[in-house]
Amino acid sequence: MPTPYERPPPGVEMTLPTRPPLARDRDGGLVAGVCAGVAAHLGVRSSAVRWTAAALTLLGGAAVPAYLFLWAVLPGRVSPGAQAAPGQSAQESERSRWLALVLLGAVGVAAGIALLVPTSSLGGSLLVPGLVIAVGAVIAWSTLDRAGRQAWLGEAVPTAPSAASGWLRTGLGAALALIGILVLVTRGQSLSGIWDSLLAAVAVLLGMAFILAPWGVRLWGDLRREQEASARASERADIAAHLHDSVLQTLALIQRQSTDPIAVTRLARAQERELRSWLYAGPEGSEASLAPAVTAAAHDVEDLHGVPIELVVTGDRPLEAHGQALVAAFREALLNAVRHGEAPVTAYVEIGPQGVEAFVRDRGTGFDLEGVPADRLGVRQSIIARMERHGGAARIRRREDGTEVELTLPALDDEGATP
Amino acid sequence: MNSPARGRPPIRVVLVDDHRMFRTGVRAELAEAGAGGLVEFVGEAADVESAVAVVRSQLPDVVLLDVHLPGGLGQGGVDVLRGCVAVETAAGVPVRFLALSVSDAAEDVIAVIRAGARGYVTKTIGARDLLVAIRRVADGDAVFSPRLAGFVLDAFGAAAGELAEVDEELDRLSAREREVMRLIARGYQYKEVAKELFISIKTVETHVSSVLRKLQLSSRHELTAWAMGRKLI
CATH class of the missing domain: 1.10.10.10 (Winged helix-like DNA-binding domain superfamily/Winged helix DNA-binding domain)
Structure with a gap:
């Protein structure tokens, strides 16, 4: 009986490149992949192993128990990539495998039919029909081992060719086993007697199938429902774990600090952001690009001051030195807005092929750049001078109901544009 | 608020949201912001089916529509919009929808807009801004959040x-x-x-x-x- 297996971690194969571990090759094999697996382990051609096994089978049948034993004991392994013989495309190997399978089946069926003829001297022995039944069972069960088990476990749906070959295997195996059973039961009878018993067997089988079908259908439905339920339960457990780690903790913190409105706002806002990014996935792009960097800066400022910032970012580009300068100046502008301005603070960053434009706007009374004391370096140094050093510009506009800081950067030159 | 609004009859509004606390909150906030004579709440609903029924019976000027709602075909506000296609007020103007949601995920926004909503605001919007948005949508204009x-x-x-x-x-x-x-x-x-x-x-x-x-x-x-x-x- 094949044991459920666990895919070996990729490192195993990398540390042992010369000799793969002994395992059944479930993709490269004809029946259960034992011969192919042994061949891969020993480093010889799989056809050599197969012919040896066939020869041993004919000379006393020693290979059959060995094969069954290995099938039962060895874990299955999906061959990594093209395990077909070199110079042979995957499709070719697939076709030759089919051919071999069909030939094997045809030989088996022919042998079985020959055994049915009562004049045959072999018909009397018990061994041969038993062997035919065993081979049939092996071929039929090999489907279960591979495609069937994958489908039952809810893994990848078997692809069309493998499903077709699965049906072929099952049909062949069932036919072989049926013939073997017939031979075993009807030894020495006439052809009409065989025909009668065949009819009787088919009738019994059909009757049993008819009676058992509802049970089978219900069993199958129950199994599917159970799988779905367990998948849902594990998803719910994931969500519950996340909510517990984040939302419930924050709610507990909020209750403890309920006298401090700023802290409550800050906690609620940070939690809202975190939950949103978990539910809807945050800004796209890697850590090393501009859009996530400005988003992170805005979140930082929100966390520091508890003032919500409505941020809109469009486009993205790699983060280089100029971009980092923009992020720093942007952060400074946001800090000014939440410190000196009034909510709502809005920020818009447009990252396009013509360059980057960032706007930070608040609704405060605004400030006059000329009126800012010379010792206050914040605006002049960290915003205006910084942007100019990096080839950009900063402009501060005083409006009737607030201040708007505008930061611009030119487009990336060519070597910077490719990350 | 602009002066032209004073002379006209109040905007008839239906509020669709599955959270009773939120519905109560919106009404209280709007009343506080001086919406008394400007906006009149004529109905509420908490799921898709009752929302369609209320809109078809009340024929309001504006429907404040939550994006995520129970019932219907599982698409919330989009189902309500589908169920109210071509419904007109007594004055022969189409019933207008303003989507209102905590989610500003693009899928949600675009789904209700493409299903026919004339605007989209998040639930954090202030009462005065919401009032402006309701009036704008009632006038057949569009409301865009940043x-x-x-x-x-x-x-x-x-x-x-x-x-x-x-x-x-x-x-x-x-x-x-x-x-x-x-x-x-x-x-x-x-x-x-x-x-x-x-x-x-x-x-x-x-x-x-x-x-x-x-x-x-x-x-x-x-x-x-x-x-x-x-x-x-």
Whole structure:
């Protein structure tokens, strides 16, 4: 009986490149992949192993128990990539495998039919029909081992060719086993007697199938429902774990600090952001690009001051030195807005092929750049001078109901544009 | 608030949201903000079926519509919009929908806009702003939040410099529409946009409505790809 297996971690194969571990090759094999697996382990051609096994089978049948034993004991392994013989495309190997399978089946069926003829001297022995039944069972069960088990476990749906070959295997195996059973039961009878018993067997089988079908259908439905339920339960457990780690903790913190409105706002806002990014996935792009960097800066400022910032970012580009300068100046502008301005603070960053434009706007009374004391370096140094050093510009506009800081950067030159 | 609003009858509003606390909150806040004579709540609903029923019986001017609702075919606000296609008020004006949601995820926004909503605001909106938005939608204009404007700039490729040759082109924004969207994304009110661009508020409203139309009708890949995945088309 094949044991459920666990895919070996990729490192195993990398540390042992010369000799793969002994395992059944479930993709490269004809029946259960034992011969192919042994061949891969020993480093010889799989056809050599197969012919040896066939020869041993004919000379006393020693290979059959060995094969069954290995099938039962060895874990299955999906061959990594093209395990077909070199110079042979995957499709070719697939076709030759089919051919071999069909030939094997045809030989088996022919042998079985020959055994049915009562004049045959072999018909009397018990061994041969038993062997035919065993081979049939092996071929039929090999489907279960591979495609069937994958489908039952809810893994990848078997692809069309493998499903077709699965049906072929099952049909062949069932036919072989049926013939073997017939031979075993009807030894020495006439052809009409065989025909009668065949009819009787088919009738019994059909009757049993008819009676058992509802049970089978219900069993199958129950199994599917159970799988779905367990998948849902594990998803719910994931969500519950996340909510517990984040939302419930924050709610507990909020209750403890309920006298401090700023802290409550800050906690609620940070939690809202975190939950949103978990539910809807945050800004796209890697850590090393501009859009996530400005988003992170805005979140930082929100966390520091508890003032919500409505941020809109469009486009993205790699983060280089100029971009980092923009992020720093942007952060400074946001800090000014939440410190000196009034909510709502809005920020818009447009990252396009013509360059980057960032706007930070608040609704405060605004400030006059000329009126800012010379010792206050914040605006002049960290915003205006910084942007100019990096080839950009900063402009501060005083409006009737607030201040708007505008930061611009030119487009990336060519070597910077490719990350 | 502008003076023309004073003379006219109150805007009849239906509030659709599955959280009773939120419905109560919105009504209280609007009353506090002086909506007494401007807005009249004529009905409430908590799921898709009752929402469609209330809208069809009350024929309100504006429906404040939550995006996520129980019932229907599982698509919340979109199902309500589908169930109320071509419903008109007593005055023969189509019933207008303003989407209201905590979620500002692009899928949610675009789904209700393409199903026919005339605007989208998040639930964090202040009462005065909400009042302005309700009046704007009742007048048949569109309401864009900064984030929706940002999404439009992204989805139409306007942020990347793609612009329409003629205004009628559905798959790109015109230069003026792009300017208006950029200012809205920067947090400007319509009147500030008008002042900034030296145009009238009416012209700003026209531009925004035209962008809304493009958003609803365009077959740009960015707007249709996910919709096809959800079998909305």
